[in-house]
Amino acid sequence: MSDSSQGAIRPAATILLLRDAPDFEVLMVKRHHQIDFAAGALVFPGGKSHAGDSDPRWRDHALGFDAVEADDAALRIAALREAYEEAGVLLARDRDGAVYAGEAAKDVRAAVAEDQVPFLDVVADLGLRLDLSALTVFARWITPKLMPKRFDTWFYVAHAPAAQQAICDGHEAVDAEWIAPGKALELAASGARKVIFPTRMNLQLLAESADPADAVRRAAARELVTVEPWVDGEVLRIPAEAGYGAVTEPLAAL
Secondary structure: OOOOOOOOEEEEEEEEEEEOOOOOEEEEEEEOOOOOOOOOOEEOOEEEOOHHHHOHHHHHOEEOHHHOOHHHHHHHHHHHHHHHHHHOOOOEEEOOOOEOOOOOOHHHHHHHHOOOOOHHHHHHHOOEEEEHHHOEEEEEEEOOOOOOOEEEEEEEEEEOOOOOOOOOOOOOEEEEEEEOHHHHHHHHHHOOOOOOHHHHHHHHHHHOOOOHHHHHHHHHHOOOOOEOOEEEOOEEEOOHHHOOOOOEEEHHHO
16 A cells, blocks of 8 residues: 555654663654654654565574564664664674674765665675664554554664764754653643654653663563554543553644
């Protein structure tokens, strides 16, 4: 089904990269104002799945590939690819198991983002394997039916590689910053930053954790309840059992 098909739901993946030095922070990027989805918003790195994310050759270039279902492997690869494209962060290990500490060349990132170079080729040429096992499922959200573009988005959480510096791509993302979850919520509440509903809800969930290790533990222990908001009068509602509490979102805020 094509993007333009009425009611089409595209698979997508997002990653919450966490660090605790100097403080408990999550990596967020500011979307370009001309992007057709969440323009100008502060979001976690992420985007639609691409065909290359399902290439069976990833089995030889991704740690933990056989430990998850094929669809989950492709989504994890998509999340890691988006982190690489948008923020220059590559969660991978070399053949000796050491965490990759190199820099991501901006021109190579751009070529991957523009589908000129397969992400798999970049990883293979560096002699690396993506670390799918570093990711833990955090949440799953499906865009409500009232929206013109719909996504089935899996959120993953992971410790960020300490030696790598996050640098935005200047294309889809015009800024990259480490920010405390509570601070991001404060900026959203004051109107200083645009933060869309799913991002805000997952920031609230993340803010319940004391540090990255706690966030990963909580995510691993939490029962995954898919969130597909529905319209109830003038508000959106989400399942109470999803872990976000009793939530209503005014339609006018979307």
